[in-house]
Amino acid sequence: MSATTHDISRDRFMLEGGLAHMGYDWWWHSFTAHHAETGEERPFFIEFFTVNPELGGAEPLFGMGPDGARDGRRPSYLMVKCGTWGHDAKQLHRFFAWDDVTVDSGVPFSVRADDCLACETRLEGSVDVSAEDAAAHPEWMSDAGSMSFSLRVDKLIAFNVGYGASDPVRATEAFQMFWHAEGVKCAYEGEVVLDGERYLVDPETCYGYADKNWGSDFTTPWVWLASSDLTSRSSGRRLNESALEIGGGRPKVGPVALDRKLLGELVLEGTPYEFNFSKLWTGSRTQFSCHETDTQVIWHVEQETVHARMITDVVCDKADMLLIRYEAPDGQARHTRLWNGGNGRGTVQLFERAGLDWKLVDILDAAHMGCEYGEYDATEPY
Numbered sequence: 001m002s003a004t005t006h007d008i009s010r011d012r013f014m015l016e017g018g019l020a021h022m023g024y025d026w027w028w029h030s031f032t033a034h035h036a037e038t039g040e041e042r043p044f045f046i047e048f049f050t051v052n053p054e055l056g057g058a059e060p061l062f063g064m065g066p067d068g069a070r071d072g073r074r075p076s077y078l079m080v081k082c083g084t085w086g087h088d089a090k091q092l093h094r095f096f097a098w099d100d101v102t103v104d105s106g107v108p109f110s111v112r113a114d115d116c117l118a119c120e121t122r123l124e125g126s127v128d129v130s131a132e133d134a135a136a137h138p139e140w141m142s143d144a145g146s147m148s149f150s151l152r153v154d155k156l157i158a159f160n161v162g163y164g165a166s167d168p169v170r171a172t173e174a175f176q177m178f179w180h181a182e183g184v185k186c187a188y189e190g191e192v193v194l195d196g197e198r199y200l201v202d203p204e205t206c207y208g209y210a211d212k213n214w215g216s217d218f219t220t221p222w223v224w225l226a227s228s229d230l231t232s233r234s235s236g237r238r239l240n241e242s243a244l245e246i247g248g249g250r251p252k253v254g255p256v257a258l259d260r261k262l263l264g265e266l267v268l269e270g271t272p273y274e275f276n277f278s279k280l281w282t283g284s285r286t287q288f289s290c291h292e293t294d295t296q297v298i299w300h301v302e303q304e305t306v307h308a309r310m311i312t313d314v315v316c317d318k319a320d321m322l323l324i325r326y327e328a329p330d331g332q333a334r335h336t337r338l339w340n341g342g343n344g345r346g347t348v349q350l351f352e353r354a355g356l357d358w359k360l361v362d363i364l365d366a367a368h369m370g371c372e373y374g375e376y377d378a379t380e381p382y
Contacts, residue, residue, distance in 0.1 A: 003274040010180035013105040020054040025214035031206040033199035043342030047081040048118040056098030063331025068138035093142035094127040141325040151190035155183030183210030185228035185243040207368040219249035224372035275303035314346035344369030
């Protein structure tokens, strides 16, 4: 199976068996839009996050109480998360009880509640949180503001991790966190209204992305880099059939945490270069470092197989990022410093094996990058 093989069966709702009581499943979307009047460019994100459906009922359940303290309860709800990066960055949360959610767990998937809908080809919804409610409800983990969206979705390039998220592995719930990116390059079309301001989303300039994660807990460290706005230094051309994806951290199989590992793929004008530690025969190896300065988050990733080598360097200004907030299925919020952005920028150096040496294929400039980095506090167990 090629890394670029589309497989919408991996996008279906996964909270069955043990994960129905202790599991999360989310569908993430990010893209760039332009102000309808001024043309100002702005990045947005939309996520449908589900957790512990078998615990739910007539009201959303939270792991945090109204006083902001964790009390050992497990959460159960659909959370529609949306927002924007850059100046006045914000994340807005709307919660639905499971009695009010309709899920089509087949293929293709759909999740619907009131005016909110996520499926393979559409995103619809609205979130409106007043300043008073945001302050009175810390359990919502939400900023104040309003955002509505109506978008068509076309997932053009996939990153399929292969056996690591296949039916047999999923059935055993072997990994703590699974991943599938059906839309490493994704075309969105429609509009977003943020705090009364209308933004238009064009498939040619949205630099869109769509993936999903599911499992029983999150990983630490948590690393994600993605861009479909790639320009070749050798030709000077923007590469319209190309996309970059890197993600992972420290995979956990049952109770055993593996060494720090990342999955990655560069599709270069239709040719895939995959770096996947689960495909042992490729000799895939990864070294990476991520760190913060006072003003930036910085990533350096070196990945290699027997045939190819890729060096990725990315930086994102903290002023263009936010600390994204989740609670895990057990009700804890261990990621208290999970930086998330949509304006990363960097370079990708790609090499191919030439005898005993490496031959440079190209250097790519990457922009409009989705990016994420965070680690649990050292006092937290993993």
